[in-house]
Amino acid sequence: MKYAFAFIVSLLIAISAQAQALKPPKEPAIDRFLRYAKIDTQSAEDQTTVPSTKKQLNLANLLAKELKEVGAQNVRVSEFGIVYATVPGNLADNPKVPVIGFIAHMDTSPAVSGENVNPIIHKNYQGGDIVLPKDPTQVITVAGSPVLKELIGDDIITADGITLLGSDDKSGCAEIMTMIDTLMQNPQIKHGTLAIAFTPDEEVGGGIEKFDVKGFGAKFAYTVDGESLGEISVETWSARTATVTFKGKSTHPGTAKGIMVNAMYAAADYLSRFPKDTLPETTEGRVGFVHPYAGVIDVEESSLKILLRDFDLSGLDAKEKLLRDMVTQTQAKFPEVKIAIDVKQDYKNMKEVLKDFPELADNAFEAARRAGVKPYIKPIRGGTDGATLTFEGLPTPNLFTGGTNFHGKLEFNSRRGLEKTTETLINLVQIFAEKRK
Numbered sequence: 111m112k113y114a115f116a117f118i119v120s121l122l123i124a125i126s127a128q129a130q131a132l133k134p135p136k137e138p139a140i141d142r143f144l145r146y147a148k149i150d151t152q153s154a155e156d157q158t159t160v161p162s163t164k165k166q167l168n169l170a171n172l173l174a175k176e177l178k179e180v181g182a183q184n185v186r187v188s189e190f191g192i193v194y195a196t197v198p199g200n201l202a203d204n205p206k207v208p209v210i211g212f213i214a215h216m217d218t219s220p221a222v223s224g225e226n227v228n229p230i231i232h233k234n235y236q237g238g239d240i241v242l243p244k245d246p247t248q249v250i251t252v253a254g255s256p257v258l259k260e261l262i263g264d265d266i267i268t269a270d271g272i273t274l275l276g277s278d279d280k281s282g283c284a285e286i287m288t289m290i291d292t293l294m295q296n297p298q299i300k301h302g303t304l305a306i307a308f309t310p311d312e313e314v315g316g317g318i319e320k321f322d323v324k325g326f327g328a329k330f331a332y333t334v335d336g337e338s339l340g341e342i343s344v345e346t347w348s349a350r351t352a353t354v355t356f357k358g359k360s361t362h363p364g365t366a367k368g369i370m371v372n373a374m375y376a377a378a379d380y381l382s383r384f385p386k387d388t389l390p391e392t393t394e395g396r397v398g399f400v401h402p403y404a405g406v407i408d409v410e411e412s413s414l415k416i417l418l419r420d421f422d423l424s425g426l427d428a429k430e431k432l433l434r435d436m437v438t439q440t441q442a443k444f445p446e447v448k449i450a451i452d453v454k455q456d457y458k459n460m461k462e463v464l465k466d467f468p469e470l471a472d473n474a475f476e477a478a479r480r481a482g483v484k485p486y487i488k489p490i491r492g493g494t495d496g497a498t499l500t501f502e503g504l505p506t507p508n509l510f511t512g513g514t515n516f517h518g519k520l521e522f523n524s525r526r527g528l529e530k531t532t533e534t535l536i537n538l539v540q541i542f543a544e545k546r547k
């Protein structure tokens with residue numbers, strides 16, 4: 111026991127000595143982040159092209175240029191605005207280490223303006239709410255963002271109250287770039303080959319469909335697109351969408367007696383049957399929901415669109431059965447209305463695949479711990495680009511970025527958030543090299 115303790119102590123000293131011996135990157139993560147945040151890369155819904163907005167290419171081209179400057183190879187921007195690059199491994203037996211991919215997205219959410227982002231550094235934060243200067247009604251409160259309590263003494267980065275900050279996901283871009291920069295400055299850090307990608311249109315979907323999984327060449331990958339320090343995600347929703355149609359018969363209301371069948375009442379009856387404890391507004395954590403989110407109400411034909419979300423396929427099946435049973439009940443009450451339900455698969459929980467690769471989360475946990483960050487698993491109540499890649503044969507969990515309050519004016523990250531995430535990434539590539547067989 112005593113020897114084990116002595117061993118652990120000497121190991122810790124060795125690890126911290128190595129960490130201390132690192133040469134800093136040419137440019138700190140925060141400086142990169144501030145540069146990327148000022149570039150407007152807002153994506154747009156319902157476009158037929160990828161990228162959905164041309165301005166995303168401004169950041170794509172800058173990242174490609176900077177990748178070349180820090181020494182990455184095979185740097186290219188695809189016709190869809192995806193930036194790809196390779197960081198060669200530096201081990202003699204390199205092929206025994208799997209190629210690990212790192213992916214961040216360049217676009218920002220269409221929900222809030224990303225034009226003229228003016229990042230503000232609140233140096234040496236001493237606690238309390240943060241009022242954003244250009245719109246004093248925009249306040250980051252400790253009550254709303256309790257993570258602030260852990261950031262005393264840190265430099266917090268916010269927008270000015272008019273725009274979002276774009277920490278989602280320019281933090282991920284800056285952290286991956288700074289990881290590469292640091293690795294290039296420190297050839298003593300041993301690692302396998304790394305595949306790098308920066309993608310457009312994550313916020314609107316569609317960008318990832320143009321991703322060249324084969325050309326990327328990674329065996330595993332991580333999206334760096336999560337929130338607070340330590341958050342690691344290996345689970346997303348399993349998702350289906352149901353469309354329920356109600357067919358009635360329309361006719362002139364003046365002569366409708368005995369002829370008109372008004373489909374609207376059947377649709378209303380169906381809506382009234384949704385259990386109140388299975389809705390987005392009444393669920394959280396690991397509990398799934400059904401969510402009627404759009405519809406057409408008309409005499410001749412009404413229709414409803416409904417999201418089904420659950421972490422488990424059995425739970426999703428149960429929700430589908432619920433919706434079908436409700437159709438049977440409404441049909442019995444409105445025999446003259448023709449009711450049909452059609453259910454489509456949207457995406458599946460990436461856990462269905464990632465459960466066979468537990469080392470991906472294990473290594474990420476170890477990497478975070480070595481950076482002094484307490485890791486934890488957070489299931490994502492949504493989908494990720496990584497989930498799409500996972501089902502295309504590239505298992506891809508999601509890692510934290512240090513950021514908070516995505517998609518809004520109250521978004522923030524911090525110097526430590528950026529630095530600790532970068533450190534975690536550097537640790538992660540080393541751990542894969544240490545564990546090579």
Ligand SMILES: [Zn+2]
Pocket residue numbers: 215278279312335
């Ligand atoms: Zn994101």
